[in-house]
Amino acid sequence: MITLDDVRKWDEHDELKEYKQEFFLKDATIYMDGNSLGLLSRRSEAALHQSLDDWREHGIEGWTQAAEPWYYMSEKLGQMTAPLLGASPDQVINTGSITTNLHQLLATFYTPEKGRTKIIGDELNFPSDIYALKSQMALHHLDPDEHFIPIESSDGYTLKEEDIIAHMKEDVALLLLPSVLYRSGQLLDMKTLTKEAHKHGILVLFDLAHSIGAVPHQLDEWEVDFAVWCTYKYLNSGPGGTGGLYVNRRHLGTHPGLAGWFSSDKEKQFDMNHELIPSSNAGAFQIGTPHILSSAPLLGSLEMFLEAGIGNIRKKSLQLTQLFMDLIHQELEGFGFYIRNPLENERRGGHVCLVHEEAARICKALKSEGVVPDYRSPNVIRLAPVAFYTSYEDVYRVVRILKEIVQEEKHKSFKNERDIIA
Secondary structure, three states, X not given: OOOHHHHHHHHHOOOOHHHXXXXXXXXXXXXXXXXXXXXXXXXXXXXXXXXXXXXXXXXXXXXXXXXXXXXXXXXXXXXXXXXXXXXXXXXXXXXXXXXXXXHHHHHHHOXXXXXXXXXXXXXXXXXXXXXXXXXXXXXXXXXXXXXXEEEOOOOOOOOOXXXXXXXXXXXXXEEEEEOEOOOOOEEOOHHHHHHHHHHOOOEEEEEOOOOOOOOOOOHHHHOOOEEEEOOOOOOOOOOOOOOXXXXXXXXXXXXXXXXXXXXXXXOOHHHXXXXXXXXXXXXXXXXXXXXXXXXHHHHHHHHHXXXXXXXXXXXXXXXXXXXXXXXXXXXXXXXXXXXXXXXOHHHEOOOEEEEOOOHHHHHHHHHHOOEEOEEEOOOXXXXXXXXXXXXXXXXXXXXXXXXXXXXXXXXXXXXXXXOOOO
């Protein structure tokens, strides 16, 4: 039996507990939606204000004279992000959005020819990845019904690596998968999938949206070809925060499929030559001018990740999600809740996938009680305890509130349908 005293003792010994005061948390609110939009930290706010001050003080000279010069900010952020990916800094760049970066990598490296035309994906992936994939196929005049291979799920929530591997054939050009499935929180075995894909000459591209900042990666060691991610979830960069991409060193030097102003070698960029000389590092896959005010908050956020260490963050994240599952079994048995995320640490990302047939109205009831969850159609309550600003007591209280809601049928006063933004 886990008690309130137990979780308070765990909080006392939490090595990351001091970071909670770094974030802006609303009174009487428990935030469990960090896997959708992370909270603002004081350091991110200060970094954004610094860039605004630099704009006010320097005008255009801010590109080279700002406290953090704007001209090199994307590379600086790539360098700060690299340790979270197990990558060398020259392979990482902060740029664009997750979808524009996906388009860039597909436009550059998906070159269907000589019988290799197919892309393996999955039926559980976030829709925008599939939109991008299908539109790139259309640009090559290929029918997605023939050339896209969506791996099916046997349970509607998770994927089996062996099913993915079984579809790796010599006619497949590229594998596009999420590292962590956005509904269920399943963490795929990226190392094994990459190794098996490479045996068949297949390029590997991972969407790290739901793992970066919560799960350690070893992209270089695993020999992953490419990766894309957003930064507004666990990395806490703010709504619409600038994304990022990784290109393994063996692919650097490839001319970008979608060339632009900032694809250029920085020493040549202002030569204004109409023949692009691309950067020799991942910066070649930038397109337009960096979004400084959407990038600056990441300077403050990543500083904390480098201080705390992604290994320590992962350790606490796993403990928090394990506590959630243990308390769900302890307190919510018989109320129609089912855990659909993997139970094993090595297969679980940073959130708990709790399924209930009245999930939409339960999420609304949680919000009315001061808990911010995330609903995903048709029946998923996503609960994401973030290592930096979620305490063990927060998790305990969320489960107790859930129990009170269903016991007293408070959710019955809400419609069981999603809002415009779930």
